[in-house]
Amino acid sequence: MSSQKIRVRFAPSPTGPLHMGGVRTALFNYLFAKKHGGDFILRIEDTDTNRYVPGAEAYIIEALNWCGIKFDEGVGIGGAHEPYRQSERKPIYLKYAQQLIDSGNAYYAFDSAEELDALRKEKEAKGEAFIYNYESRNSLRNSLSLSAEDVEKLKSERNDWVIRFKIPENETVKMHDIIREDVVVNSNTLDDKVLWKKADELPTYHLANIVDDHLMEISHVIRGEEWLPSLPLHVLLYRAFGWQDTMPQFAHLSLLLKPDGKGKLSKRDGDKMGFPVFPLQWKSSEGEFSRGYREDGYFPEAFVNLLALLGWNPGTEQEKFTMDELIQLFDLKRVIKSGARFNPDKAKWFNQQYLKEKSNAELAQLYMPILTAQGVKTSQEYVGKVCGMIKERATFVSDFWNLSSYFFVAPTSYDEKVVQKYWKAETPAMLQNLVVQLKSVLPFEKEKTEHAVHEWIAASGLKMGEVMNTFRLCLVGASMGPSVFDIVEMIGVNEAIARIEHAAAHLKFN
RNA sequence: GGUCCAUUCGUCUAUCGGUUAGGACGUCAGAUUUUCAUUCUGAAAAGAGGAGUUCGAUUCUCCUAUGGACUACCA
Numbered sequence: 001m002s003s004q005k006i007r008v009r010f011a012p013s014p015t016g017p018l019h020m021g022g023v024r025t026a027l028f029n030y031l032f033a034k035k036h037g038g039d040f041i042l043r044i045e046d047t048d049t050n051r052y053v054p055g056a057e058a059y060i061i062e063a064l065n066w067c068g069i070k071f072d073e074g075v076g077i078g079g080a081h082e083p084y085r086q087s088e089r090k091p092i093y094l095k096y097a098q099q100l101i102d103s104g105n106a107y108y109a110f111d112s113a114e115e116l117d118a119l120r121k122e123k124e125a126k127g128e129a130f131i132y133n134y135e136s137r138n139s140l141r142n143s144l145s146l147s148a149e150d151v152e153k154l155k156s157e158r159n160d161w162v163i164r165f166k167i168p169e170n171e172t173v174k175m176h177d178i179i180r181e182d183v184v185v186n187s188n189t190l191d192d193k194v195l196w197k198k199a200d201e202l203p204t205y206h207l208a209n210i211v212d213d214h215l216m217e218i219s220h221v222i223r224g225e226e227w228l229p230s231l232p233l234h235v236l237l238y239r240a241f242g243w244q245d246t247m248p249q250f251a252h253l254s255l256l257l258k259p260d261g262k263g264k265l266s267k268r269d270g271d272k273m274g275f276p277v278f279p280l281q282w283k284s285s286e287g288e289f290s291r292g293y294r295e296d297g298y299f300p301e302a303f304v305n306l307l308a309l310l311g312w313n314p315g316t317e318q319e320k321f322t323m324d325e326l327i328q329l330f331d332l333k334r335v336i337k338s339g340a341r342f343n344p345d346k347a348k349w350f351n352q353q354y355l356k357e358k359s360n361a362e363l364a365q366l367y368m369p370i371l372t373a374q375g376v377k378t379s380q381e382y383v384g385k386v387c388g389m390i391k392e393r394a395t396f397v398s399d400f401w402n403l404s405s406y407f408f409v410a411p412t413s414y415d416e417k418v419v420q421k422y423w424k425a426e427t428p429a430m431l432q433n434l435v436v437q438l439k440s441v442l443p444f445e446k447e448k449t450e451h452a453v454h455e456w457i458a459a460s461g462l463k464m465g466e467v468m469n470t471f472r473l474c475l476v477g478a479s480m481g482p483s484v485f486d487i488v489e490m491i492g493v494n495e496a497i498a499r500i501e502h503a504a505a506h507l508k509f510n
Numbered sequence: 511g512g513u514c515c516a517u518u519c520g521u522c523u524a525u526c527g528g529u530u531a532g533g534a535c536g537u538c539a540g541a542u543u544u545u546c547a548u549u550c551u552g553a554a555a556a557g558a559g560g561a562g563u564u565c566g567a568u569u570c571u572c573c574u575a576u577g578g579a580c581u582a583c584c585a
Contacts, residue, residue, distance in 0.1 A: 013585045048584055113583060120582090129512055129581070162583050180515070189513050194583045205585050229514055229580040254516075255579070262577070306522095309534095313523060317533050336523080338516045339578060346522065346535045356548085393547040403547090418545085468544035480546035 006038025014056035017282035042074030105240035297396030411477025
């Protein structure tokens with residue numbers, strides 16, 4: 001292997017939002033490139049005009065940006081191998097297909113889609129599979145079976161012919177995959193794939209992909225396992241073009257599987273089990289909605305971290321990584337061969353870990369809009385303090401309101417279970433006394449007041465748990481949150497007293 | 511059906527032939543906490559099955575089973 005520059009590409013098709021498995025593929029490409037000081041290229045494979053979805057390309061770019069996966073070349077930023085959209089490279093491909101025909105590695109085929117479909121059905125009915133290959137190609141309508149005149153005639157008369165690759169007969173194709181090592185397959189099991197179509201003057205994936213990877217000097221192809229069955233075709237194509245010396249090395253990543261049951265992760269699973277399968281939310285033109293990690297409150301660092309560990313690990317017990325650490329540690333040889341079942345619980349755990357580490361100021365900034373939406377007017381500084389008190393109880397910033405509304409507004413209801421447990425006939429009187437105690441040590445000072453209240457509890461023979469939990473119920477409306485005196489300090493002793501009196505007036509013992 | 515890939519606790523995974531098979535998520539139990547959560551401690555929990563190679567296999571080979579991907583003029 002020559003010491004050529006590492007160049008990898010992520011080449012999605014703009015047929016919809018980018019799946020999290022796709023993001024992982026992009027991530028692994030990026031990590032590999034950066035680890036070796038190479039380039040990461042974004043190429044858009046939009047050769048299927050029928051499946052083109054407006055907005056999908058912008059989505060892909062935005063998703064990668066959000067994840068911090070930066071590309072060096074490609075759609076949107078250009079580079080030395082422009083253009084990077086295959087639809088814009090349309091004029092390039094035919095001559096390569098032609099080159100294959102000239103060298104006897106490809107041929108024209110005139111079978112209509114309907115004819116082939118019928119053939120397929122016919123075979124299927126007999127429990128067999130129809131393959132366009134060495135066995136059948138001579139009895140089909142193509143430049144191998146037809147006379148030169150007929151071929152010319154059909155070529156000019158019709159506009160639905162295609163160019164097919166001529167798979168060599170009975171040959172053992174040896175391939176190497178960085179992750180899976182050696183893979184061997186007999187060429188007789190392969191079919192003569194369509195390389196180029198007259199109908200839209202466009203290549204299919206296989207031709208465009210190989211030509212572009214070659215032209216763009218791609219050194220390593222890191223892609224999903226669904227492409228492994230196409231590897232022999234691709235290797236044969238490189239050989240037919242005479243490019244075997246610069247053929248990239250391949251690495252096929254295992255798939256992301258459903259959290260339960262069978263099959264690969266799909267949008268449905270997310271809807272069913274309540275987690276996103278897309279990095280960003282997506283609304284299709286038909287009005288179909290898919291939630292996204294970003295909108296669900298995941299931090300991009302957490303998302304990247306969890307994705308990196310799905311199918312890869314550095315062999316140590318470290319689980320939290322920054323992007324830089326991932327780049328340092330990443331190694332294709334340590335990518336897991338088998339499919340990884342996605343675990344939404346662990347995804348949440350990752351987010352929680354990152355949330356805990358955020359500064360109060362940063363969290364306050366994220367929380368502010370939610371507070372505004374709740375009609376709360378307050379200062380960034382106050383919100384920062386609140387965040388400091390509740391962040392260990394949260395997984396997402398969106399949990400904050402439920403965990404801390406009482407810092408901003410008085411409770412409007414009281415947790416039934418807590419009321420049942422602590423609200424006794426004598427509670428109102430006890431609370432009256434508590435208010436007296438609170439007032440006796442004004443101005444409020446946390447330690448002093450706490451001390452005074454504790455002394456009073458001891459002196460009057462009350463139970464600490466009963467008083468404090470009732471106190472908390474008045475302030476919070478539920479049995480949760482930080483220390484009662486921290487809460488009082490935040491909301492102010494006057495507000496605390498008001499809440500006690502409100503509760504005493506509204507709650508009844510029964 | 512055919513081709514290819516895969517197979518360690520429920521899940522993600524460690525193990526370069528010799529380990530009490532380790533860690534994490536989740537679960538359960540304790541401790542801490544006036545509450546909730548955090549944190550800490552602990553527990554239960556795995557080599558798909560069968561042959562072989564070897565003094566010794568989770569690790570190497572083969573078979574079977576199971577799972578997955580692909581099988582388009584889609585990518």
